[in-house]
Amino acid sequence: MKQGFPIAAPGMRIGILGGSFDPAHEGHAHITHQAIRHFGLDRVWWMLSPGNPLKARGPAPMALRIAQARRIIPDPRVDITDLETRLGTRYTAETLSRLLPLYRGVQFVWLMGADNLVQFDRWDNWQEIMQMVPVGVLARPGSRLAGKCARAARIFDAHRLPAEQSHRLPLAQPPAWCFVDMPMSDLSSSAIRARGDWRGTA
Numbered sequence: 524m525k526q527g528f529p530i531a532a533p534g535m536r537i538g539i540l541g542g543s544f545d546p547a548h549e550g551h552a553h554i555t556h557q558a559i560r561h562f563g564l565d566r567v568w569w570m571l572s573p574g575n576p577l578k579a580r581g582p583a584p585m586a587l588r589i590a591q592a593r594r595i596i597p598d599p600r601v602d603i604t605d606l607e608t609r610l611g612t613r614y615t616a617e618t619l620s621r622l623l624p625l626y627r628g629v630q631f632v633w634l635m636g637a638d639n640l641v642q643f644d645r646w647d648n649w650q651e652i653m654q655m656v657p658v659g660v661l662a663r664p665g666s667r668l669a670g671k672c673a674r675a676a677r678i679f680d681a682h683r684l685p686a687e688q689s690h691r692l693p694l695a696q697p698p699a700w701c702f703v704d705m706p707m708s709d710l711s712s713s714a715i716r717a718r719g720d721w722r723g724t725a
């Protein structure tokens with residue numbers, strides 16, 4: 524494996540939580556632990572985006588965001604990675620199409636908060652993402668109805684795995700997705716930035 528790419532063995536169940544992490548916060552750690560539990564994951568990769576294509580504002584420098592992410596989740600089951608920067612990609616569909624051939628036999632699950640499910644149908648080639656990997660969605664305050672109302676949820680309704688079967692998600696044949704409800708965290712990076720106590724904004 525190329526330098527800077529996380530190591531993974533065939534058969535491992537790995538969740539990828541893509542995000543701006545500007546900055547990382549306990550809400551990210553919370554959904555990561557919930558995802559490990561509900562989807563029976565061996566590991567989770569926090570994949571720090573070089574810049575969300577739908578966000579006008581660029582994030583803080585990668586090195587600052589990585590350092591903060593490490594402080595927030597010193598869990599040996601979690602890898603913090605800048606592999607989109609290494610691959611030179613920022614669209615998730617392109618990232619996954621480059622990544623999957625490098626990790627044959629690994630059972631990946633794309634993870635996201637329910638707010639991202641709401642706008643998932645605006646992502647580049649989002650239906651291809653659904654065909655490539657199972658998708659695990661974690662409840663988020665304000666997005667409770669996303670599992671029913673989001674356009675992506677409606678289009679892929681027939682491929683939804685009931686929450687009681689969430690453990691099956693990593694081995695499910697895509698398209699497959701699962702929405703898990705759980706005790707929620709109302710933390711957000713934008714609230715932290717608004718408070719002005721994240722030095723990445725300086």
Ligand SMILES: Nc1ncnc2c1ncn2[C@@H]1O[C@H](COP(=O)(O)OP(=O)(O)OP(=O)(O)O)[C@@H](O)[C@H]1O
Pocket residue numbers: 540541542543544545550551554634635636637638639661662663664708709710711712713714
């Ligand atoms: N409190 C939370 N509950 C559920 N999901 C979350 C929470 N915070 C972040 N996420 C999810 O984690 C992923 C990365 O989120 P991101 O780094 O953009 O943080 P954020 O708090 O949503 O940032 P911002 O407020 O700037 O939009 C996204 O899929 C997002 O939905």
Ligand SMILES: O=C(O)c1ccc[n+]([C@@H]2O[C@H](COP(=O)([O-])O)[C@@H](O)[C@H]2O)c1
Pocket residue numbers: 540541542543544570572574575576577578613614615616639645646647
């Ligand atoms: O591929 C896209 O078109 C696309 C559009 C919006 C967001 N994403 C990805 O969604 C993930 C969450 O982004 P964010 O900024 O909400 O943390 C991150 O990995 C982004 O690259 C991807």
